Amino acid sequence: MPFDHRTQPLSPYAVRVLATLMEKARTVPDSYPLTVNSLQAGCNQKTSRAPAMQLSEGDIQAVLDELRQRHLVMEASGQRATRWEHNFERVVGVPSQASAILGLLMLRGPQTAGELRINTERWHRFADIGSVEAFLEELRDRSEEKGGPLVVLLPRAPGAREARWAHLLCGEVDVSALAATSESSASSGADHGTAQRLAALEAEVAQLRATVQQLCTALGVEPDSATEQAD
Structure with a gap:
């Protein structure tokens, strides 16, 4: 045919x-x-x-x-x-x-x-x-x-x-179905981007904590004490 x-x-x-x-x-x-x-x-x-x-x-x-x-x-x-x-x-x-x-x-x-x-x-x-x-x-x-x-x-x-x-x-x-799919993809993409930014911030905080710990060790003070002295 x-x-x-x-x-x-x-x-x-x-x-x-x-x-x-x-x-x-x-x-x-x-x-x-x-x-x-x-x-x-x-x-x-x-x-x-x-x-x-x-x-x-x-x-x-x-x-x-x-x-x-x-x-x-x-x-x-x-x-x-x-x-x-x-x-x-x-x-x-x-x-x-x-x-x-x-x-x-x-x-x-x-x-x-x-x-x-x-x-x-x-x-x-x-x-x-x-x-x-x-x-x-x-x-x-x-x-x-x-x-x-x-x-x-x-x-x-x-x-x-x-x-x-x-x-x-x-x-x-089906234009309406395509629009719904596009919105879903955009939403998923936004959620993925938020998760990536959050992970990056958490990694940065962890790195800063490690740096503070190294400085406190070099100065011979505890991290809590260093924070109180700064206050």
């Missing part, structure tokens, strides 16, 4: 598997196509992935079977071990530059045009942010005959300088 993200959106697992193949084809071509084990490691990376996932080998194989039925992946021929490669650009009908942008949105979630330009550096080197924005607008304004929009510009979050873009391969974006 031909690929149609509007009537048959991809699952989050399918997007992760497909985007990982797209990434590795560009960033580590010597290791591409990928075995299931390599693909699993790429999908479950702790960095450059949002959200973090833990896909099992069974999950990967089930997704590959689904994507193969939709012609988005295929087994590589002439390989002793079974390896997989993507067929994204031809099936979806997008150029290499647009594919790089979509792949990053699929792997890392919503991003601004500026973030996309930086993050796509290893995939495709865009001349400037304007080039990225031009491809994003082209993906947003795709005609119905070509399959409809593949990205959407999200409402700018409170306090944010730029609006973010999101892909539509999993269907329409």
Whole structure:
């Protein structure tokens, strides 16, 4: 069945598997196509992935079977071990530059045009942010005959300088859910920063106490006595 993200959106697992193949084809071509084990490691990376996932080998194989039925992946021929490669650009009908942008949105979630330009550096080197924005607008304004929009510009979050873009391969974006996730992440980040500052202050106090103890030892006085004399 031909690929149609509007009537048959991809699952989050399918997007992760497909985007990982797209990434590795560009960033580590010597290791591409990928075995299931390599693909699993790429999908479950702790960095450059949002959200973090833990896909099992069974999950990967089930997704590959689904994507193969939709012609988005295929087994590589002439390989002793079974390896997989993507067929994204031809099936979806997008150029290499647009594919790089979509792949990053699929792997890392919503991003601004500026973030996309930086993050796509290893995939495709865009001349400037304007080039990225031009491809994003082209993906947003795709005609119905070509399959409809593949990205959407999200409402700018409170306090944010730029609006973010999101892909539509999993269907329409739940803006309220994304906003809640962003607020939760920001809150977690703030809590983490507070904890770091508190830990730094505690370490500084401990160091000061040790210095006072050393001075008191050198002067032959007890710390409490030194404090009383200072008072």
